[in-house]
Amino acid sequence: MSKFIIPLGLFLMLGCLSCTDGSQEIQEKAEIWQWSDNKLKEQEAIVLMQDLARAQQYEAALEQFEWLTTYNPGLHHSIYLDGLGIYEQMINNCDDTEDMLKLSVQQEKVKQLMKTYFPEHAIQKL
Structure with missing residues (x-):
């Protein structure tokens, strides 16, 4: 069972990191007050x-x-x-x-x- 959970966890973690790369810049810009x-x-x-x-x-x-x-x-x-x-x-x-x-x-x-x-x-x- 742990053979399945560890790769699944790594896959999900890498997927989440790649999803946030582009939106992080937009989010940071949205938080800047001029x-x-x-x-x-x-x-x-x-x-x-x-x-x-x-x-x-x-x-x-x-x-x-x-x-x-x-x-x-x-x-x-x-x-x-x-x-x-x-x-x-x-x-x-x-x-x-x-x-x-x-x-x-x-x-x-x-x-x-x-x-x-x-x-x-x-x-x-x-």
Whole structure:
């Protein structure tokens, strides 16, 4: 039985190592934050944006998102994912068709901006 388990274990281990080689570089790149000289303000804006979104204060969260993408649009792809989620919630909670359309247009602009700065993480359809 051990004659079978040891080669199987080695085969699986080598297979796993070869699978992670290409994706490790992408994963490492995804974890890099491009902080500016104002790192503390950026971190504060991220925390505020996420907390406000959790508290369903989407307009206030959107202000933080807009500041982040204006001040440092290449900070990190996750900022855009948060922003897209905020827009999605605002669209879902919207009763006015005209406002919903405006929000959808803004959401598409965020997708395009994300595609510009983070093409490997860009979302084609949400």
